[in-house]
Amino acid sequence: MRCFKDISIAAGAVLLVLSLFELGLRATGAKYESSFYESDPVLYMALRPEAEGWEVKEGENFIKINSLGMRDKEHSVAPTPGATRIALLGDSMIAGEQVPLDKTMARVLEALLQNRVGSATHSYEVLNFAVGGYTLSQELLTLQTKVWDFHPDIVLLFLSPSSVPSCDRRVYPAAIPFFVMRDGRLVADPGNHPPAASSAEARRWHALFGNLMNRVRLLQLIRKATQDGIPQEAAKLRGTKRSRNENILDMWLQPPASPAQENAWEVANGILGLMAQDARSHGTEFWLSAIGPEIEDNPSKLDRTKFLRAHGIENFDYAENRLRAIAAAHGIKFISLEGPLTEYAERNHISIRGFFNTRPNYGHWNETGNAAAAMIVADSLLQSRTEPKLSDPSIQSKVGHLQDGPEYAAPRPNTNSLQSVNY
């Protein structure tokens, strides 16, 4: 009995230490990556509805996933009468987990279009289906399984440097769904293995634990230490570095160097063709755009030139040109994003990527980058409708909060962003 009492007191003391540590972590501002994902039998992974927590790798931002599993505000599934619905598909660049929701490309784009066409009878609604880590095959499956329920008028797909490599298992070995070409037709790769824990029961438990973890710093710390820290220490002991998939950058900059890489392009072509066909059958416009690697929109021309010279290439255009050709072949409208973004960054001497806790121009778009991209996309959409461009002086008064002088398309650099990227 006395032993039990002693053990209880000792356990209480340990619990007190754990509680104090939790308080200490909160007080010192220690934050760790939260859990936003769940297993999905089709997409392999999807955003967990209502999940909320911190993104801290780049910037520091509290995220809430909406009830439909989107990194977006709440939307009704049924279309709003008189509204033009635009569905965005993409990966983390478009999900914009690094910036507050109202600063994401999707929200800024909606605000810009709303300002342009703002009327009581016609509005624009942008739905963000982008998910961090998604590949082209997952974007196709998202289109097929989720997007059409919302009856969008326009679907905008944003590809990033990993989109094409991820179309071949050999080039991009990851636990994602793959497609292969069989007799000129796109079919699911027989080697696909959907995640085991994707049953409804397993997902419920996962959500329960994930939500608990997002509220307890200690659990986040344990996950961080075990998932990142221990493998890093083990790699240090072995004297190895974490491997990077060199295929991603190589395939963006240069023609395929292997049959596997060429196959990835063929599958990407097949997926884009299928998406375009799918969109046509739904009476929806399908647009494509491409986001390059961070060096491409580096504000320093010298850095860009050095990079090109080091890689023995003349420009960054290989992937974009090839995607543009694919888009033309399938009747997909193409938005050229990187050229104007680079021009914007260089002209304003501002990094459109990077946060206070990263090096400048690293990783994802910051608030400035999201705003600049939204402006370019909005302009392209409006241009295709033979409506005046946002750069038209008559419109600038309506989008005044984002304009940058009389010239085209330069979102006013946000003071906070400036500080963060220049840090």
Add this chain to the structure above:
Amino acid sequence: MQFLSFQYLCFLAVTAIGYRVCPLRWRSYLLLGTSYLFYCTWSPRMAVVLLLATALCYFTALRLQALRGRSAASALARAGVSALILFLAFFKLRPLLSSSSNLLIPLGVSYYTFRLISYLVDVYWGKYNAVQEFVPFAAYVAFFPQLLAGPIQRESSFLPQLNRQGAESRVLEGLLRMALGFAKKSIVADNLGLFVGWSYGHLHSGSALPSIVALYLFPLQLYADFSGLTDIAIGSGLVLGTEAPENFDAPFSATSITEFWRRWHMTLTSWLRDYVFMPVRTLTRDWGKIGLALSLTVNMLLIALWHGFTLGFVVYGLFQSLFLVAEALTVSQRSKYRLAHPMSEKVANLVGPIFVYHVIAVGSVFFRAPSLVSAGQLFANLGDGLSRLGSDLEALVSPPNHHAWIALPAYALIAAVDVHRRRNGFRLPDLAPRYLRWSVYGSVTAMWILIALTLLGSEKGADPFVYAMF
């Protein structure tokens, strides 16, 4: 290998377990091996330099003992000490003489050279006999917890501990002391460092706020950083079963600059007192007050220049010595005044620490500022006023500094824990009831698991210790 790393915790744990199971006679071999392993993780080449310096001193001391009483001993002692001073000066001056930015300076070169010098001098003076066995001596010189930044322990207090049983009782104390050091460094020093770094980056903003922040917070940052490092060193030693001298004794509670330097980096100041101040004072004893002033100034200048051969450190040393000399020359007058005015003692105790903090803060500007021009800029900016206080404060606490404010309440809490430690220690009473022992053991184990997880989960790791570079 950094102190604030998961590898160090594993390394220390394995060494401590090895130390416990190792027979007494092999302990010095174990410490020597692990200390050199620790050193080799940084630079195997510089480990050879350390070994050569150690071997040279070991044989010189044996020879000195054999020659004791003869004139040759004096020449040998002078040669040995001069060689060590030149050795230290070579590595300290090397960055100034070379344009290369990749110069390797032996880790802890100051600290092990000081240990070797005092050892040679003590053997020459006949205070102690030369150590007969090489391995324990080499283990003392290279003892890894103290290698980075001290404390500077004399061999006479270290070596007997290697053959002492019952060191196990200090493990708990050592772990708590290390935890205190971790907290000082990672919560207080690194966060204050963010504010101070921001301030030095905004000296041209035309506002007094950056100057005020840099002036007042840097002494706290430096203290938390250095005393944190010392706590980890002393705690690591205790975990291994060896006790080290204290390096700090609440320096900011000092009521005079003289007292401050008795409480700050105590092992270095006592080392310099014994091996620099006293000999110089003996040489200048016939010069009266001028001799005293000269001795104090030389001593203080050496402390300053030990940090680095820059004009900033010269000014830092001269500034401190100005107050030390003034205090030394007015001791009797102040005593008489206090006797005549008993209230003045109370006022001095109250106002003294505030005065001392300001003097130290002003002096520290020359320590921290990258150049004398920057230091001048900082003082000039104090006259700029605080007309933009709101926006300046907003900028000061914007990311990545947005959580750094925690350093101030944390400092108060940690200072209170430190006061408790100095008064009562971290030792568990021998006759503590079982539930208390279990609670303490359970809590400390949980705490260290959490600290290890924090180190594993840290993206960027801790900033380097300021004093690890000296």
